[in-house]
Amino acid sequence: MTKAVGGAFPAPPAPETKAHAMTKPVLTEAPVIRRPTAVRPRTKRPAEPHKPGERSRVGLFFVAPLVLILLALVGFPTVASLWYSFTNVTVGSPGTFVGLANYIALFGDQAFIDAVSNLVLIIGVSLLIKFLLGLTVASLLNRPMRARGIWRAIVILPWAMPGFVAFMGWKLMFESRAGALNQVLGWFHLHVDFLASPELARMSVVMATVWRGFPFWVIGILAAMQTIPKELYEAAEMDGAGPWRRFTNITWPGIRATVSVVAVLSAIWTTNGFENVWLITQGGPSSATMTFPVLSYLDLTNFQLGSASAAAMITLPLFVLLILWLGRTGGKEYK
Amino acid sequence: MIKRRLVVATAAAVTMLIPLSGCSAGGGLGAQSPAPTRTSSVDPAVEKAAKDFKGTFTYWTGLTFPDEGNKIEQQQIEQWGKDLGIDVEVVAVNQNDTSKRVAAALQSGSMPDALTVGYDLSKVMAAKDQLAPLDDSYKAIGEKHQGWFEPIDKATTDPSWGGSVYGIPLGFFGNILFQRQDLLKAKGITDAPKTWDEFADDAAKITNAPKVYGAGLALSNVLDGNLMTAVMQSFGGRVADDAGQKCTIDSPETVKFLDWVSGLYKKGVIPPDSVTWDGAGDNNAYLSGAAGFIVNTGSVYLSMADQDPELEKKSAYGTLPSGPAMTVNPVDIRYRVVPSSTDENGKILAQDLFKVLAEDDYNSEYMAKATYGPVLKSQASYPIFTDTPAYAALLTIAQSGGTPPAFPDVANTAYSEYQNTFSTPHMIQRVVTDGLSSQKAAAEAQVNCQKIYDKYTK
Incomplete structure (x- = not known):
């Protein structure tokens, strides 16, 4: 490296050196470099700037229709649902403001307590397994292999499949007598009632949820892995770094920001998932696999929009916190 | 290499087959005969309503099993519209989803002109003044077809409805x-x-x-x-x-x-x-x-x-x-109902449609392909209820063993x-x-x- 000390004009560039040149670069006396002040190079005059606020007004004009559509499609239902949750509105009648009554009734319900515990037991465990599975499969698919395109397509299939088809398929596979899993277990003279006990029912829902959702993790992590320069791995290998060190020092820092985004999106989708529970267990046995969307649905079938909205909105603060966390940590990562 | 390709192909096939493994095949459908045109004369009030009716008459049917029954019902409703010279749209609704569809339609003000609903939903809707009374049609249809079976009549005219009849029974799910x-x-x-x-x-x-x-x-x-x-x-x-x-x-x-x-x-x-x-x-x-x-x-x-x-x-x-x-x-009765939001011409047309759909020529064919029990006494002589053991049990329920809902x-x-x-x-x-x-x-x-x-x- 040459050391700049100052001078009137830029000095001619130092002899170019290559990063991996075997010969040691020749050190020469440093030229004096000074900030040019007397003579300014002629540059093309920039276009006349817009008057303050004019550009933003034009921009606003163009994005306004989209913003209005978004407000109508996203903002209105959200605000309406929030408002409903504080009323006793039913379908066809406006109802009245009841304050926190719907939430208080919800907190006193055993099904609510089960739904809260299932946030950890079903949603949390599903996310953890999806992450581990997604990371493993993405790592495998990131390696050179034959028919890599076909393998990637196969992995994406569960995610691309309609949820109804996927979860009905799992429901039938879990079936006690004619289900595919018990047919296989039958070869070993085993029989498992997958949906009869609370523990097995939860495990079954987790299994189906993971199967359907992990390809999204694979796609996200794989995309992030492919942005990591191969040279970094080559250099690390030359330095003698093993697989674990390469993962912790190169791969993980390279995919961490993407994993955060995928994790938050997946957490929101899984928490709001309805088909995975309703089609397999209807929230049972008892309320062992109860979740907030199922609670909300049960109220909705009785036209109780107020209590249905309360059950649906209860997880909103959690999502807001997750998104805020993502905004802070994700922003730092990208910087 | 061949082995490796085989593994890939097998894995692909297994993955694709996983969600299909439990699916069962549906029943085949036979050829459909054309829906009969109406045999009863058209009431002048109905003719006038048809002339004055604006737009498309929409009916939400309740899906039954097998699909052949749904097609027969759809064809009959379309034929009725053709006979009266009005546009008709038949929307088949999964009966497990009817309450959700109705809830959304009520909120958005997009209810159909008539629809098929279950007992519980019709009860809720009637309590909220969301259904039009159908007393005259209920009486007229009963009289024309030897009367309603007792459990059906008791359930439909029970005082808990508030003194009016709000649905024309089309059949019931029996146990x-x-x-x-x-x-x-x-x-x-x-x-x-x-x-x-x-x-x-x-x-x-x-x-x-x-x-x-x-x-x-x-x-x-x-x-x-x-x-x-x-x-x-x-x-x-x-x-x-x-x-x-x-x-x-x-x-x-x-x-x-x-x-x-x-x-x-x-x-x-x-x-x-x-x-x-x-x-x-x-x-x-x-x-x-x-x-x-x-x-x-x-x-x-x-x-x-x-x-x-x-x-x-x-x-x-x-x-x-x-x-x-x-x-x-x-007996879990299914009703044909008219929302109170339907305009006056639509209400007249809907009740005429219900009369046509209660005709024995049509119903003997429809009920043989649906899973409903009989509601009208004239239906007791349909071959499906006299010759088929399972359906005969439904007839027994209607005649003697059935109890009103609840x-x-x-x-x-x-x-x-x-x-x-x-x-x-x-x-x-x-x-x-x-x-x-x-x-x-x-x-x-x-x-x-x-x-x-x-x-x-x-």
């Missing part, structure tokens, strides 16, 4: 007791069970778990699971008092019922996974030969007749057994919500899954039930 005669005969049982205790004994004798469970009763949070409310009532348990306001579920009779059903479950006579069965759980159990008894509508019979005639020959069909207190065999309880909106939240199967699950005692489960159900009833009485 047929399907019995594996071959298994029962092998154990020396020749007669159908007359009481629930006899049923329990017979079911226990033919149980050979996990291959065969005697009692294929759904105990899950689905409509089939609500049959347990009827069984509880036949044991003397009641959801609420005679005024339909105070829950009375916490009673010795309910406890006795809970002991009975949980005893069967714990002995392995009822399949362990029946606590999470979906609406097809008992159908699948019976059709796969894994259940000795089930309680179902005619859909299982149609599946057997189409796909497994051998099993059909091995089966017998009857009505529900009696409990220690009484016989309860509720009987002996009061069929009000609170009762509908009690049923819609699957409260009885949930109470059973608290015993068989969570290990609560029958007494504690009944006491807990009492509290939850009263919360529901308080919403409608306070």
